Amino acid sequence: MLALVDCNSCYASCEQIFRPDLRGRPVVVLSNNDGFVVARSKEAKALGIGDLQPFFKIEHLLRRHKVAIFSSNYPLYGDISHRVMETLKGFSPEVEVYSIDEMFLNLYGLQEQWLDYGQRIRTTLWRDVRMPVGVGIAPSKTLAKLANRAAKKIASCNGVCALDTPQKWQWLQKRMPVDKVWGVGRRLAKRLGHLGIETAYDLAQANPKILRRHTNINIERTIEELNGVPCLSLEEQPPAKKQIYCTRSFGEKLTELQPIQQAISLYASRAAEKLRAQECLVASIHIFLHTSPHEPHYYSRSTLVQCPYATDDSRLIASLAKGAIAELYRPGHRFMKAGVGLVELVPRSLGQGDLFTAGQPARAGEMMQALDRVNQRFGRGTLFLGAEGVHKHWKMRQAYRSPAYTTRWEALPLVDV
């Protein structure tokens, strides 16, 4: 058996952990740059605030209902997610982090009353981390996803649903539209609809051999999974990222080249830092720049730059990115967003280079290590590239950001005594 544990309104719940006054109240979290609503507490959903609504359009509504508004606080969410994961390890030695707010547990070999076990997971996570979760338990990942959905949508489940017999999962499948099945997107659902497959149950009963001709090979596995046969294994260790992207909207639209180059230099050195953390080198870099798609003359360009040798040197990566963005830049546009992608990665252990081509100088590697160590010890941005500029006017707007309660000494929660 597997369990899927999913945090309820994860980001909004994180904001309530050190603000007990906000529990049970409407809370929303905005995307990077305060553009859209990306998380809503139950109470905010009840007010009719939709997912991904532009902040400026609903700001008056939020104010009228006294909704607590937060900018994204990723240091906090990352730390809380890690705590959830560590707590879950007490329930199963095998935990797969599927996303920041969803984790699969392998319950293989356990003989438990599943509903009790699920409730124990819930109460422990609430007690230790103050994170409300839903728990779905089933023999396959696809069914566990389905169970999790039921745990949240059906009030009498009280946050836990175990699909441990075909009778139970078929009952649920008959009431579940096929597009809610894990791995079935809206487009595929439409095509299945033409074949008379409307519900998850229809799909579970369909003939995989026939369906395969109309769709793709993955549908066969989905059908097996819907019938309780696990096909997707638990990946204990998520594979190292094959690409590293650092993309952000500017706080204000930029027309001049210099601030754009400063921004891209910062994104490049952030990406390089991540690259070093996973012990890789990069061989080619993707750089892009664009205006808002709502602007009258939408302008969007990207380019791929080959590095002279595989590198993890922030200075080299930033200068390549800076050069590339100058090529992409055109005056007369109001640019909204830029990004750096490290797209061709090689493990550092394989990047020794051979005798005939120059590789990264050893001293560059040492310098980057020193840089990372200083920034780890004294806080991000203690040392940075001059190319990033000193006054970062183009920085993201985060007007409503809460303190990093768990990761910065100066931001610890205050307790009245």
Place this chain on the structure above:
Amino acid sequence: MKLATLYSHGVAAGFPSPADDHKEKSLSLDQHLITHPAATFMARANGDSMQGLGIFDRDLLVVDRSLTPVHGDVVVVALDGQLTCKVLDRHHGRLLSANDRYPPIPVWEGQELIVEGVVKASIRYHRPR
């Protein structure tokens, strides 16, 4: 590639240090103060009502959520939505300060008292940071 790894192995030369056998991990305060890392958070004390127990303004509180609060524990509670540090008086259903200037706070029937965690330790700096 194989060749490269061969050469990159550190080759041990000379005698091993006789101290190697006696190596022990250095002491860590984390290990001493934090038994449940995932359930522990830190907070800053704000006020003087707990001075009698040696908790002064600006002291650091190490708070463990996973401990079951018992009578006499120093706890952090959510009182009217505010995080507050007091002594839990289970027997009389009230919260106590450790300073004569602050009377006990009764918890009325039906009022919900949420213990946010047990204060496992507090840290006092003897030289301003």
